Amino acid sequence: MRLPTLRRHSLALLVMAVTIPSVGAAQSSGASTEQRKIRWSGNFTPVQVRSSNVAMRVQSRIYGTVSLASAEGAPERTRVRLSFTSQSGGSSFIVQWALVPGRCGSGGLPVLPIDNFPIIEVGSDGRAQLDTELSLSLPESGEYHVNVYNGGQELSNVITCANLKR
Known part of the structure; x- marks a missing residue:
């Protein structure tokens, strides 16, 4: 039809x-x-560090910035940009770092095992820089900070810290 x-x-x-x-x-x-892009950032500030004399603590002279953002198109990955300058200078050395819940000095455990965070090489001029991606989904809320460790993973080994804000 x-x-x-x-x-x-x-x-x-x-x-x-x-x-x-x-x-x-x-x-x-x-x-x-x-997905909305999640971004955290903060400024590294001096902390009290142990000097060569165990009983004596001195203020570190490290300043810098850190930003963590969810990677483009991959919310399970995090883009990290970190840089700081140590006023002590002299010889180059290697430090570790970690993303930790709570505020600086809280003594919490990192959100990932510390070996999952790439090491940072500090040059003889005292400058350090890191630009990398991690397999980490950033939290959308809470309190977090980034610790930088020298010579161990204890709170007493923290040489600088940055409280993060969203």
Whole structure:
């Protein structure tokens, strides 16, 4: 059975009117499920550190910045940019670092084993820089800080710390 031309065109328009909005809705719903970028940042500040004389503690002279952001298109990964300058200078050395819950000095355990955080080489000029990605999903809320450790992973080995803010 053949439909008159006007009826066929009306039916085609009706099918298009129903189909096009549903395609547009499917495309726009993909954008709404896209992950928000999470970003934390902070400034490294001096802390009291143990000097060569065990009973004596001195203020470290380390200043710098750190930022952690969810990686583009991969919320389970984190982009880390960290830099600081140590006023002590002299010879180069290697330090470790970690993302830790709580505020500086809280003594919490890192969110990942410390060996999962890349080491940082501090040059003889006292400058250190790190730009890397980690397999880590950043938390959206809470209190966190970044510790930099020299010679161990204890709170007493922290040479600088940065409280993070969102």
